[in-house]
Amino acid sequence: MIVTDHQDSLVSVAVFGEFTLADYKEFEELVNFKVKFEGPVNLFFDLRQMADVTLDTALEEIRFSKAHANDFERIAVITESQWVTWSAWLSRAFVDASIRVFSDEAEAKAWLAEQDVI
Incomplete structure (x- = not known):
């Protein structure tokens, strides 16, 4: 099960239990809407309560990315799982975004709120 939220250019997702393809499709619809009307977005994934991810979800994540x-x-991932950390690192091959893994929610949100100075 997932819980999603969005504000301005931020999409937040918290996963509880198994992350299924239906959950991922819900996330995709929200991101597609935000990108269409607002342009590039930041993502906040809270995966601390994720128990498992289905294979079809993992494959869809690669396709979507x-x-x-x-x-x-920017993509912030909150987890304490080494496997999820490795997966986030691997995702860098598919997206042109800054990806960071955090164990602290406040740090992740502060990083997402920072403005890049050019």
Whole structure:
């Protein structure tokens, strides 16, 4: 099960239990809407309560990431799982975004709120 939220250019997702393809499709619809009307977005994934991810969800994540390679600015992932950390690192191959893994929610949200100075 997932819980989603969005505000301005931020999409937040918290996963509880198993992360299924239906959950991922819900996330995709929200991101597609935000990107269409607002441009690139930041993503906040809270995966601390995720118990498992289905294979079809993992494959969809790769497909979606490749199709939206330039639609994300920053991606913050909260987890204490080494496997999820490795997966986030691997995702860098598919998206042109800054990706960081955090164990602290406040730090993740502060990083997402920072403005890049050019």
